[in-house]
Structure formats: structure tokens, C-alpha cells
Amino acid sequence: MSLEEQQERLEAYCKANGWKNHTLYIDDGYSAKTTARPAFQRMMGDVRAKKIEIVVTTKIDRLTRRLIDLLSFIEELDKYDCHFKSSTESFDTSTPVGRMVLQLLGVFAEFERERNAERVKR
Numbered sequence: 001m002s003l004e005e006q007q008e009r010l011e012a013y014c015k016a017n018g019w020k021n022h023t024l025y026i027d028d029g030y031s032a033k034t035t036a037r038p039a040f041q042r043m044m045g046d047v048r049a050k051k052i053e054i055v056v057t058t059k060i061d062r063l064t065r066r067l068i069d070l071l072s073f074i075e076e077l078d079k080y081d082c083h084f085k086s087s088t089e090s091f092d093t094s095t096p097v098g099r100m101v102l103q104l105l106g107v108f109a110e111f112e113r114e115r116n117a118e119r120v121k122r
Contacts (some may be wrong), residue, residue, distance in 0.1 A: 002027055006058045011030060013087035022056075032065045033113055044073075047082050054083040060102070061109035070106040074099075089122070 003010075007024060014022045025039040035041070040063075046052045055077065055092075057063045065069050074093060077084055084093055089105060092098035 001058065006062060009087050011036075011060050019108060023103055032062055032109075034066075035064055035069050044076065047077060052082055053062050054085060056085045056087060058087050059089060060086060060105045061112065064106075065109045066105040067103070067110045070109075071103070074102065086120035 007026070010024065014020075019027065025043040027037040027039040030037040030039075035044075043055065049053070060070065064073060074084060078093075079089070084102075091101040091105070093102055
């Protein structure tokens with residue numbers, strides 16, 4: 001899915017949920033294999049400043065492809081009472097089952113990243 005398609009989906013998702021005041025944090029040209037990305041760090045600064053109530057992504061692997069980063073991200077959001085949603089994946093981080101689903105999605109994102117890296121080596 002192209003960056004433009006992701007933006008369109010996020011805009012539509014926000015509109016469908018009645019969220020008018022939103023900001024897109026775009027790390028064009030950066031891989032989700034690391035959270036050391038300018039827009040991601042700016043977003044986390046806004047979370048810590050309590051400027052954000054909810055973070056929405058098109059897919060978890062667009063946000064991060066490392067399980068440890070995903071878990072740290074969720075823990076940080078929890079600390080600041082910030083919610084997390086995906087426009088294409090169903091999970092509810094307020095329940096044990098929802099957290100398990102989120103973690104499994106994170107495991108698969110990391111597996112896919114490692115598998116792609118392995119293919120490139122060949």
C-alpha cells in the first residue's frame with residue numbers, strides 16, 4: 001500500500017469516526033524497522049505532552065516491525081492514557097484478548113521483516 005493510499009485510508013477512518021482534529025505523522029523514506037524516525041519521535045513527544053488522545057495506523061507493521069518496540073510503544077501510550085487503533089486490524093488493547101491479538105500481530109510483523117532481510121541476503 002502506497003504512502004498516499006495509507007493517508008487516504010487514515011483520513012477516511014478519522015472522518016468515519018467523527019475525528020476532525022487530527023494530525024498525520026509521516027516518515028516518508030524511513031523504514032518501520034526502527035522507531036528512531038523524525039515524525040514518530042515528534043508524535044511520541046505529542047503523546048507525552050498529552051496533545052494526543054488516540055494514535056491510529058493503517059497497519060501495525062507501518063508503525064513498527066519489532067515486537068519489543070511495539071510493546072514499549074503500547075506501554076508508553078498507556079502511561080499517558082492514549083488509545084491505539086488500526087484502520088485495518090481489529091484489536092482492543094483494553095482487554096487481555098485484545099492485547100494478545102496485538103502482540104501476535106507484532107510477532108508476525110517482526111517475522112516478515114526478518115524474512116525479507118533473509119531474502120535480500122540471498
